[in-house]
Amino acid sequence: MSAEHTHDEHASEHEGMTKKKIWQVFFYLLGITAVEFFIALYLIPKGILGQGIGNFSYIVLTLVKAFYIVAYFMHLKFEKFALKTGIVVSLVFIIYFIILMLIEGNYQFIHMN
Amino acid sequence: MNTTVSKIDELRTDAWSGGKSPFAVEYGKLMMWFFLLSDAFTFSAFLIYYGAQRFSKISWPDPDVVFQSIPGITDHGYPLVFVGIMTFILIMSSVTMVLAVEAGHRNSKKEVVWWMIGTIIGGMMFLGCQALEWSHLHHEGYWWGSFPASYTGIDTVGALQFANLFFTITGFHGFHVFTGVLINIIILFMVLANVFQKSGSYLMVEKVGLYWHFVDLVWVFVFTFFYLV
Numbered sequence: 608m609s610a611e612h613t614h615d616e617h618a619s620e621h622e623g624m625t626k627k628k629i630w631q632v633f634f635y636l637l638g639i640t641a642v643e644f645f646i647a648l649y650l651i652p653k654g655i656l657g658q659g660i661g662n663f664s665y666i667v668l669t670l671v672k673a674f675y676i677v678a679y680f681m682h683l684k685f686e687k688f689a690l691k692t693g694i695v696v697s698l699v700f701i702i703y704f705i706i707l708m709l710i711e712g713n714y715q716f717i718h719m720n
Numbered sequence: 721m722n723t724t725v726s727k728i729d730e731l732r733t734d735a736w737s738g739g740k741s742p743f744a745v746e747y748g749k750l751m752m753w754f755f756l757l758s759d760a761f762t763f764s765a766f767l768i769y770y771g772a773q774r775f776s777k778i779s780w781p782d783p784d785v786v787f788q789s790i791p792g793i794t795d796h797g798y799p800l801v802f803v804g805i806m807t808f809i810l811i812m813s814s815v816t817m818v819l820a821v822e823a824g825h826r827n828s829k830k831e832v833v834w835w836m837i838g839t840i841i842g843g844m845m846f847l848g849c850q851a852l853e854w855s856h857l858h859h860e861g862y863w864w865g866s867f868p869a870s871y872t873g874i875d876t877v878g879a880l881q882f883a884n885l886f887f888t889i890t891g892f893h894g895f896h897v898f899t900g901v902l903i904n905i906i907i908l909f910m911v912l913a914n915v916f917q918k919s920g921s922y923l924m925v926e927k928v929g930l931y932w933h934f935v936d937l938v939w940v941f942v943f944t945f946f947y948l949v
Contacts, residue, residue: 624821625822629818677933681933681937687742687745689735693743701768705768716776720776
C-alpha cells in the first residue's frame with residue numbers, strides 16, 4: 608500500500624500534466640481563439656477597434672496561445688532549465704529575421720511602388 | 721580500497737561535467753526537439769517572407785473577402801467560420817494527443833489506443849477541410865501563379881503574391897499534418913502490437929506527440945497571419 612502510494616507520487620511528479628490541467632489548457636486556447644473571433648467579427652467591423660490595434664492584439668493573443676501549447680502540451684515547462692533556455696533563446700534569431708525582413712519590405716514599399 | 725575523493729573529482733559533479741545527461745531527456749526526445757526547432761525556423765522563414773511581401777505592396781487581398789465560404793453550405797457571407805471549424809478540429813486533436821501521452825504514463829494501453837485513434841481522425845478531418853478549402857479557392861481562380869479576374873491594375877501584384885504564398889505555406893503545413901497522421905498510424909499499430917507494453921515505456925507516443933503539437937502550433941500562426949491580420 609505504502610509502496611504503491613510512493614509510486615503514484617513519483618508518477619505525478621514526473622508527468623506534470625493531469626487530465627484536469629489538460630482540459631483547462633484546452634479551454635484557455637478555445638477562449639483565446641473566441642476572443643480573436645470577437646475582435647475580427649465584431650470589434651473591428653463596428654469600428655470599436657482600429658485595424659492596427661486589432662492586428663497587435665491578434666499577435667499578442669497568438670503568442671499567448673503558442674506559450675500554452677509549448678509549455679503545457681509539449682511539456683517544455685517541466686523540462687530542465689538548460690533544455691528550456693536552449694530551445695527558447697534560439698528563437699531570438701526569428702525576432703532578428705522579422706526585424707530585417709520588415710525593414711526590407713518597407714524599403715521596397717518606398718522605392719518600388 | 722582508497723575511498724578518499726580528491727578535490728578535483730569532487731568538483732566534477734555538476735550537470736555539465738559529463739557522466740549524465742544535463743537535459744535529463746532521452747536521446748530521441750532531445751533530437752525531436754532539435755528537429756522541431758529547425759522546422760520552426762523553416763516555417764518562420766516562410767511566414768516572415770509573407771510578412772515582408774505584404775509590407776511592400778500597396779494593396780493586398782482582404783482575408784474576410786477571400787475566405788468567406790463554408791464549402792458545401794454557402795459560397796459567401798460567412799468569413800472565418802470554416803477556418804474556425806478547422807482550428808477547433810486541430811486544437812481538439814492536440815488535446816486527444818496529450819491525453820494519449822498522459823495515458824501512456826499510466827501504462828494504460830487501451831486508453832492510449834483510443835486517444836491515438838481520436839487524434840488520427842482529427843488529423844484526417846483537418847486534411848479533408850483543407851482539401852475543400854483549396855478546391856473552393858481553385859474554383860474561384862486562385863492557384864500558384866493565378867488569381868481571379870476581379871483583381872485589376874495595381875491590385876494584381878499583391879493578389880499574385882498572396883495566391884502563391886497561401887498555397888505554398890498552407891501546403892507545407894498540410895504536408896506536415898499528412899506526415900503526422902502517417903506517423904500516428906504507425907505508432908498506433910506499434911501500440912496495438914504491444915511494442916511499448918513490452919519495452920515498458922510509452923516514450924515514443926510522447927515523441928510523436930511533440931511533433932503533433934508542433935503542427936498545431938504552426939497552424940496557430942498560419943491562422944493569425946493569413947486569416948486574421
